[in-house]
Each structure stands twice: as C-alpha cells, then as structure tokens.
Amino acid sequence: xxxxxxxxxxxxxxxxxxxxxxxxxxxxxxxxxxxxxxxxxxxxxxxxxxxxxxxxxxxxxxxxxxxxxxxxxxxxxxxxxxxxxxxxxxxxxxxxxxxxxxxxxxxxxxxxxxxxxxxxxxxxxxxxxxxxxxxxxxxxxxxxxxxxxxxxxxxxxxxxxxxxxxxxxxxxxxxxxxx
Amino acid sequence: xxxxxxxxxxxxxxxxxxxxxxxxxxxxxxxxxxxxxxxxxxxxxxxxxxxxxxxxxxxxxxxxxxxxxxxxxxxxxxxxxxxxxxxxxxxxxxxxxxxxxxxxxxxxxxxxxxxxxxxxxxxxxxxxxxxxxxxxxxxxxxxxxxxxxxxxxxxxxxxxxxxxxxxxxxxxxxxxxxxxxxxxxxxxxxxxxxxxxxxxxxxxxxxxxxxxxxxxxxxxxxxxxxxxxxxxxxxxxxxxxxxxxxxxxxxxxxxxxxxxxxxxxxxxxxxxxxxxxxxxxxxxxxxxxxxxxxxxxxxxxxxxxxxxxxxxxxxxxxxxxxxxxxxxxxxxxxxxxxxxxxxxxxxxxxxxxxxxxxxxxxxxxxxxxxxxxxxxxxxxxxxxxxxxxxxxxxxxxxxxxxxxxxxxxxxxxxxxxxxxxxxxxxxxxxxxxxxxxxxxxxxxxxx
Numbered sequence: 055x056x057x058x059x060x061x062x063x064x065x066x067x068x069x070x071x072x073x074x075x076x077x078x079x080x081x082x083x084x085x086x087x088x089x090x091x092x093x094x095x096x097x098x099x100x101x102x103x104x105x106x107x108x109x110x111x112x113x114x115x116x117x118x119x120x121x122x123x124x125x126x127x128x129x130x131x132x133x134x135x136x137x138x139x140x141x142x143x144x145x146x147x148x149x150x151x152x153x154x155x156x157x158x159x160x161x162x163x164x165x166x167x168x169x170x171x172x173x174x175x176x177x178x179x180x181x182x183x184x185x186x187x188x189x190x191x192x193x194x195x196x197x198x199x200x201x202x203x204x205x206x207x208x209x210x211x212x213x214x215x216x217x218x219x220x221x222x223x224x225x226x227x228x229x230x231x232x233x
Numbered sequence: 234x235x236x237x238x239x240x241x242x243x244x245x246x247x248x249x250x251x252x253x254x255x256x257x258x259x260x261x262x263x264x265x266x267x268x269x270x271x272x273x274x275x276x277x278x279x280x281x282x283x284x285x286x287x288x289x290x291x292x293x294x295x296x297x298x299x300x301x302x303x304x305x306x307x308x309x310x311x312x313x314x315x316x317x318x319x320x321x322x323x324x325x326x327x328x329x330x331x332x333x334x335x336x337x338x339x340x341x342x343x344x345x346x347x348x349x350x351x352x353x354x355x356x357x358x359x360x361x362x363x364x365x366x367x368x369x370x371x372x373x374x375x376x377x378x379x380x381x382x383x384x385x386x387x388x389x390x391x392x393x394x395x396x397x398x399x400x401x402x403x404x405x406x407x408x409x410x411x412x413x414x415x416x417x418x419x420x421x422x423x424x425x426x427x428x429x430x431x432x433x434x435x436x437x438x439x440x441x442x443x444x445x446x447x448x449x450x451x452x453x454x455x456x457x458x459x460x461x462x463x464x465x466x467x468x469x470x471x472x473x474x475x476x477x478x479x480x481x482x483x484x485x486x487x488x489x490x491x492x493x494x495x496x497x498x499x500x501x502x503x504x505x506x507x508x509x510x511x512x513x514x515x516x517x518x519x520x521x522x523x524x525x526x527x528x529x530x531x532x533x534x535x536x537x538x539x540x541x542x543x544x545x546x547x548x549x550x551x552x553x554x555x556x557x558x559x560x561x562x563x564x565x566x567x568x569x570x571x572x573x574x575x576x577x578x579x580x581x582x583x584x585x586x587x588x589x590x591x592x593x594x595x596x597x598x599x600x601x602x603x604x605x606x607x608x609x610x611x612x613x614x615x616x617x618x619x620x621x622x623x624x625x626x627x628x629x630x631x632x633x634x635x636x637x638x639x640x641x642x643x644x645x646x647x648x649x650x651x652x653x654x655x656x657x658x659x660x661x662x663x664x665x666x667x668x669x670x671x672x673x674x675x676x677x678x679x680x
Contacts, residue, residue, distance in 0.1 A: 082530045097530045103523050105516075152554065153516050173523060175547065176530055176540070 080180035086170035099211035106154035131166040161212040243413030251405025255398035270383035282362035286374040294366040316377040345373040428641040438631035445624040456613040470599040477592035483585040491578040515553040522546035
C-alpha cells in the first residue's frame with residue numbers, strides 16, 4: 055500500500071498522524087517517494103516543485119550528479135538521491151500516478167534539485183525521539199520516523215546540499231557540514 | 234423293345250442276319266439238292282428206260298415168249314428205284330409186265346408214245362420210252378420209278394444242311410455277341426459321357442444365367458447407388474454454392490468489421506491523445522496545486538486556507554488523473570479487445586477465404602464426381618446391355634444344352650444300357666434340372 059492510496063493525507067492535513075500530541079507545533083514536511091523509499095524534507099527549504107524536464111549530463115561530474123536542467127532560465131543541478139544514500143533504483147514510470155518531479159531545495163543562495171517519482175504532499179511532523187538510526191544512514195538524514203507503515207527518512211536540507219556540494223567538489227553555504 | 238439294349242439289338246440283328254442267311258442257304262441247298270436229285274432220278278430213269286427199251290426191242294419185234302422177254306429184264310431186277318415195267322404194243326396191248334411190288338390198279342401209266350416222256354404222277358416218276366426196231370416203233374416201254382431213295386437222300390442232306398445251318402447260326406450268334414460288345418461299350422461310354430457333358434453344360438448354363446442375373450441385379454443396384462450419388466452430388470454442389478456465397482459474404486462482413494474496428498482504433502487513438510492532453514493538464518494542475526500548497530505553507534498561518542484550497546485542487550487533479558488512468562486502462566482493454574477482434578476478423582477472413590476455396594474445391598470435385606457418376610451410369614448401362622446379351626446367349630446355350638441333353642437321352646435310350654426304370658429316373662432328373670435351369674435355377678442341384 056502506498057501513501058497515495060490513503061485518502062485524506064494529501065496536503066497539510068490537520069489530522070495527520072505525525073502531528074505531535076499535547077498541542078506542540080510541528081514542522082511541515084513534504085513527503086516524496088523515490089523508488090521504494092520515502093523521504094521527507096522541510097517545506098520551508100523547498101523552493102518549488104517542477105516537472106522533470108530534460109537533464110543534461112555534465113562531463114567529469116560526480117556519480118550522484120545526474121546533470122543540469124533549466125528551470126525558468128536558471129541552471130539547476132540535479133542530484134540523484136539514490137546514489138547519495140545508496141538506495142534502490144527507481145521503479146518503472148507506470149507505477150507512479152504522476153510524472154517525475156524535480157524538488158528544488160534552497161539553502162541561502164545555493165539550490166539544487168532532487169528527482170522524486172511521487173510527491174505525496176505536506177504533513178506536519180513534531181520532532182520526536184523517532185526511530186533508532188540505522189548504522190548506514192548518512193549524516194544528512196536528521197531523523198527516521200514511521201508514517202503509515204512506511205519508514206521515512208527526514209533530510210536535513212542544508213547538510214544534504216553541503217554533502218552534495220562536497221561530493222561534487224564545490225563549496226556550499228553551510229560551513230558546518232560534517233565530512 | 235425299349236428294354237432291349239443296343240447290344241441285344243445288335244445280337245438280334247446279327248443273329249437275324251445269320252438266321253436269314255442260313256435259312257436261305259439251307260432252303261437253297263435243300264431245294265437245289267431235291268431238284269438235282271429229281272433230275273438225276275429222271276436222267277437215270279430215262280437211261281434205264283432206254284436201255285430196257287433196246288434190250289426188250291428184239292423180243293417185242295420177234296414177239297417172243299414172255300419168259301424170254303423177261304430174261305431181257307433180268308438186268309434190272311432188284312433195282313431199288315424201279316417199281317414197275319410194262320411193255321405195250323402199238324395197239325395198246327400189254328406185251329410184258331413186271332413189277333417188284335404189288336401195285337394198286339390204275340397207278341401204272343399205260344400210254345404209247347413215239348417220244349420219250351417223263352411225267353411225275355403221285356409219288357412215282359413215270360417214263361414212256363418208245364421201242365424201236367429198224368427205225369420203226371414196235372411198242373412203248375412204260376416204267377415207273379420210286380422217289381423214296383431220293384426223298385431219303387434229300388431228308389438226310391436236309392438234316393445235314395440244317396445241322397450245318399445251326400452251327401453257322403451259333404457261330405453267328407457268338408460273333409454277334411462279341412461284335413456287339415465291341416461296338417456297344419464305346420457307344421455306351423460315349424453316350425454316358427455325352428449325357429454327363431450335356432448335364433454339366435446345362436449346369437454351367439444355369440450357373441451362368443444365375444451369375445448373369447446376379448450381375449444384372451448388382452448393376453441395377455450400382456446404378457441406383459450412382460443415381461443416389463448423383464443426387465447427393467447435386468445437393469452437395471448446391472450446398473457448396475450456398476456455402477460459397479455465405480463464405481464470400483462472411484469475408485465481406487469480416488472485412489467490413491475489420492475496417493470498422495480499424496476506425497474504432499483510430500478513434501481510440503484520438504481519445505488517447507485527448508486523454509494524454511487531459512492527463513498533462515491534470516498533472517500540471519497537480520503540480521501547480523502542489524506549489525500553491527507549498528507557498529501557503531511557507532506563508533504560515535496566513536496561508537493555511539490557501540494551502541487547503543491547493544490541497545483540494547491537488548485532490549481534484551489526482552482524481553482526474555486517476556479517472557484518466559482508469560479510462561486508459563479501459564482504452565487499453567478496448568485496444569486489446571479491438572486487437573483481438575481484428576485478429577479474430579483476420580482469422581475469420583482467412584477461415585472464410587479457406588472456406589471459399591474449400592467450397593470452390595468441393596464444387597469442382599462435386600462437378601467432377603457428377604461427371605464421373607454419369608460416366609459410371611453410362612458404363613453401367615453398357616454393362617447391363619452386355620450382361621443382357623450374355624444372358625440371352627446363356628439362355629441360348631441353355632436351350633442348346635437342353636437339346637443336347639435330349640439328344641443324349643435319345644442316344645442313351647438308343648444305347649439302352651440301363652433298365653427302363655433307371656432311365657426313366659434319369660429322364661425325370663434331367664427334366665427337373667432343365668426345368669430348373671429354364672426357371673432361373675431355383676431347383677437345388679443334385680448331389
């Protein structure tokens with residue numbers, strides 16, 4: 055069962071189960087799926103969601119850089135998350151209800167796009183103890199939590215951007231990125 | 234005489250011939266011997282009378298004493314045939330009379346005669362011999378001779394001839410027995426063989442007639458079957474023509490269906506393009522709503538309502554996309570169904586074309602079969618005519634065999650080697666068989 059099959063969870067649903075109890079305000083997250091795995095990112099770090107257009111490969115670039123694409127006249131670097139976290143490959147396109155999306159995240163002036171096969175929408179998520187972190191989870195994963203029976207990795211977007219820039223040999227706005 | 238066989242007839246014939254020959258021979262001999270004996274007696278009587286006339290002439294001429302004259306007759310005394318001697322003078326008086334036995338009166342022939350006369354009177358041969366002396370008749374010698382000696386000789390020779398004839402007859406009978414056996418046995422065998430052959434010929438003719446009848450029946454039956462086959466071929470031809478028309482209409486219909494399905498496919502493609510456009514619009518709407526929700530979220534509490542509206546728009550867009558996906562699935566199902574329908578139509582066209590070819594082949598084969606059947610029917614007619622001619626010939630053969638059997642029966646009757654009863658039985662048996670042959674052979678064959 056995918057998240058899309060569950061009615062009433064699209065968008066910022068007040069009844070979302072990720073809302074913390076006791077009236078504590080949570081963070082609005084955007085849930086995206088890549089392959090068989092679900093990821094979450096802070097909605098405030100997401101600049102926009104666009105259609106995945108043509109991605110041009112950049113010679114001599116790192117393996118996690120799919121290439122660059124133009125987005126309203128701007129060149130945006132497209133990152134392959136599965137390469138960064140060592141996840142599984144993408145599922146066939148027909149298994150997705152929508153076309154592939156590009157989720158453009160920003161940290162300051164630096165921005166890049168990640169490919170998402172499906173975007174569920176926004177949920178409110180209260181910071182909790184969460185699940186126990188796996189040993190092979192990268193540092194840019196802030197938290198793992200359970201959502202509708204799926205294990206969701208919550209990215210720390212500035213660290214994700216810093217990690218991608220470091221792997222690509224570039225500098226990122228976040229100087230405290232762990233090596 | 235039917236009971237008598239050929240051998241008996243031959244024996245009787247040969248024996249009769251021998252009997253006739255022997256009787257004729259005996260009669261001739263006996264008659265001839267009697268004649269010769271009579272002539273001999275007459276000659277001897279004449280001679281003896283002449284001698285006596287010469288011997289007695291001097292005594293008569295000199296008119297000697299009777300005793301002296303009787304001396305002249307001494308030479309003839311005791312002659313076994315001489316019965317009496319009377320010497321008459323010209324005046325008819327008896328000069329001398331001599332008799333060996335006592336004769337009844339009037340038996341002597343007392344006449345003068347100037348020539349020698351011989352006359353048979355009763356059982357005696359009378360001779361009148363003139364007595365001459367110096368050329369002058371001086372009296373007549375009348376002598377009577379008995380025929381007893383020659384009759385005795387004739388009877389003796391007759392017995393001999395009869396005995397000899399009996400011997401010849403017996404020999405002839407034996408010869409007839411042997412010859413008839415030599416002739417009759419081959420003829421008997423030949424008659425039996427001819428009878429057997431005629432019977433076999435009659436049986437053969439009957440068998441041929443039966444076979445001809447069976448052939449005629451078989452030909453009639455075959456001709457009936459051929460007529461049924463001809464009618465069936467006609468029906469098959471008509472049915473194949475109907476099938477051909479149906480198959481051609483089916484081909485046309487299937488092609489029309491395929492054309493319609495192709496049109497339907499083109500419409501479906503058009504619908505798919507429209508659906509793609511709708512899908513694209515819905516996707517853009519979803520994307521737009523998603524970005525709107527994102528902006529609303531960034532706006533905080535102020536953008537919450539905007540976020541809810543965007544979420545509803547997303548839901549609508551996703552609903553449209555789900556509907557489009559359902560329509561696409563239905564379209565795929567329709568495409569598959571139409572593809573299957575096209576395939577089925579093509580297969581139907583192929584089958585219909587195959588049916589058309591088969592129907593044409595059936596029509597062609599049926600036409601050939603009809604021609605062949607008609608040819609067979611004509612052949613059956615020719616064969617029936619031939620068999621009819623053969624039947625006629627067989628009947629003629631049977632009639633000839635019957636004539637031959639009758640001839641064999643006549644020959645058998647002529648040969649007569651069997652008894653009347655056995656022959657009657659054989660005739661009755663042959664008559665039954667010939668009748669049975671003439672009636673078509675319903676009589677069971679005799680074993």
